[in-house]
Amino acid sequence: MSGEAELIDPAELREWIVFEDEDVLVIDKPGWIVCHPSKNGPWSSLVGACRELTGLETLHLVARLDRETSGIVLIAKRPASARRLQMAFQERRVNKEYLAIMSGELTELVTVNQPLAKDLESQVAARVTVRKSRSAQKAVTAFEPLASGGGYTLVRVHPETGRKHQIRAHAFWLGHPIAGDKIYGPDDTLFLEFITEGWTPRLDAALPMRRQALHATSLTFDGGPQFRLPLAWDMAQFAREVMGIDIDAYCAAPEVKKTAENYGFSS
Template sequence: MLHAVNPDFTLLDETDDYIVVDKPAPLQVHPSTPNGTWTLWHGLNELLAYEMANGGQISIINRLDRETSGTVLVAKNQPAARRFGIAMQERQFHKTYLAIVHGWPEWEELDLNAPILRKGEVAESPIWVKQIVHPDGAACQTRFWLFQKVSHPQAGPLALVEAAPVTGRMHQIRVHLAHLGHPILGDKIYGADETCYLDFIQTGWTPDLEKRLHFSRQALHSHRLEVRTPDFTHIWQASLPVEMQRWIYPD
């Protein structure tokens, strides 16, 4: 089980212009309220206190959900933030995720084009942010590769898959995998029972939710981040975290 907040992000790379960290789950990236819980932004402010005192800034370029771990790129000054922002707009960022899903996919490789929209636009939904595949939705493309199949003693058939989003829609990988019949392990919204999310909001993590979900976070990890521009190319990688490894390599 994970702590309510895990503040211990790992430094992957740093220059005068940027820093790259491996964000743990369930650490939130930005504060949502003025006096809320500790976030990655707070930790970066402590780490970069000298730069901030000398005119620097913290611009988080690629944001991850609270329950998603992995690579996060942060610009340390305005020119770098602008360069990375333009590169993202021009689709010069390439992201690759690792996910542990329920069931064993029949495909080894799949390129899925399936538009998505907010479920509440076309049907009743108790979860405002929930997205679904729908023909009236925005174009959405994700490429998938199957890496490994395991039979877990508690969670049953599981698979490790790699996902590369071509578009950048909200909850894209989670929605597409659920649509394929392989929801991500621990996903409270897109798993078999969306009431898990509603219960979690009310009670936090409980033994009952552990029985229903098995894992206290969604098993999604930003494994690789690549930037390719005419004057800058770099790749950063963050290894699969230990709490996810144990589902693929059980004792």
């Protein structure tokens, strides 16, 4: 993985499609893909590549992920579909679940209810931190430990709110940062080094993975469909080889469950 956005192979993109109909695309995004269009052309971002693949001029990114977070991305093909989906998120009728590998041993369920605001002391402009201020936003995240080993814990994460970098910032505040996180890990200057120089010996020595070990594994709509993905291959490999845990239960085939007879996103 380098600091610049890498190009997407059209054949690989087709394999990432978990579900598609006339209203939506559900993508299993790898942890090296940016969601939003970039200066490097349409095949350098997920939205740009999906526009090329579908032939649609406009797509609406409803549930996005940070570049190095893998898992479920939801894209609406029509404005009406996008409005309905965005309303569902705003009204909290959508449940999102992540799997993460956190540094250290987390022994019990922890719910973090701490506001997030821009980190004024960081050199990384995008970094947020737990602090109270007029600009701070309410943020709530539940961390449920599943298995530990090798100095790390596999955790199921339920974000009750949807703030930027919420899971990563709350994990850092807990003292159990996400493994491989360049911004919320041992030193946020690692991120600055990465975007200018790519993967360096310093990053290799400081980080146990080449990207943050965070995977959006489930998206469930009240009275609607449920999309569930297996754990990303690189996180599964880390869990087996470094943590020494049986990861098979988290590596099942993708599922799409329609819990309502008619859930059309555009109606």
